[in-house]
Amino acid sequence: MTTTAVIIGQGYVGLPLAQAAAAAGIRTIGLDLSERVVSGLNAGRSHVDDLSDAEIATMLEQGYRATSDTSVIAEADVVVICVPTPLGDAGEPDLGPVIGATASIAKYLSPNTTVILESTTYPGTTDSLVQPRLEEDGRQIDRDFFLAFSPERIDPGNEHYGLKNTPKVVGGVTPASTEAAVAFYSQFVDTVVPVKGAREAETAKLLENTYRHVNIALVNEMARFSHEMGIDLWDVIAAASTKPFGFQAFYPGPGVGGHCIPIDPNYLSYEVQRQLGYPFRFVELAQEINNTMPRYVVDRVQDLLNDHAKSLKGSTVLLLGVTYKANIADERESPARPVAQHLLSKGATVQFHDPRVSTWRVDDQSFESVTDLEAAVRAADIVVLLQSHREYDVDALAEQAAVFFDTRGKATSPKAKRL
8 A cells, every 4th residue: 555655747647646646545745846836736726727726725634745855755655757748849759857757766766666657758768768767776676666657648627537537557667567556546546457568558648649639630631621612521520420330529620739639649650760760650641730720720711801801911810719628728739829820920910818818928929818808809800719618608709700710610600600
């Protein structure tokens, strides 16, 4: 039974994990290098969408604490790495945060500690990057420590599936490490799924996100030719969805956002190219299609304005919803930013509204969310729905707008034009 867990990284992945562990009676320490995050958590303030201040207060009552002091790792029975794994400037995986976390663990690792990597990465990271660093001082896996990979499956804003009721895939570098990691998660996750090894667990996460990436690219490309052919793709998807087997609905949009879809498949593509010398063509094609959707949205905006005898240059474009997902405040990799960049480059006046974002930065410009939404809708030359937050009465807004372009397929008003 785990008595102390140190969770490195207290963001969208690490903080919900810390909440679940603390609720299970595990002494839980959240380790984060950001003093702002640490002080906020210890004062009962949440910085992620899925946890409220009240829930942080409950965690503190259960014994949780946050710190930036890496020496707390010495107290742990289990250490879980939940740090970001972004892409570098050249589009290659940036494992700097994982390497940094591993170095801290190696410095303070106590005997028989279970180390688990949750950060999404390419296959082989756990055994070829983390394990050697933990063994540098003569330690041996299964004798001095255990090591496993368990992909995070946090879906911010999901009201039905959280950490407890989402099956947890676990793969150890060795069978004993799998067993140790399964024992940890089984204390607070309903279903734990052990797999053959760490590489299988790493690849499972990448398959999940590549599957979504490729299928979103499929419908994004279909959206383009469907528009040209006069076909209502949203009606097509609704019709196909009536089939009770062999079909899952995916929907087009202005691009893809968040950490997972725009980034994670590239980790797999990178490693295939590095190890085997040939491209993962599905990922590269999907990336190409999804990355061009913001420009396509702007092209459609320009065409709609032309239909009303207006030029995009000098027109006021009101963007509704700038987060990457509905009903959350997370802006990571949101397609709203490249949409705005393309609009600004063409001389448009850009405004935005988002009930969860008050100030929005695009390159070196800062924008404030409009305060009177209805007045801004009526005054804009065109309104573009980029994210369908629950606060938006889409049809009512479409009726008030001079031109309303819906990139999410939510409007039923005949005045709205859909992607």
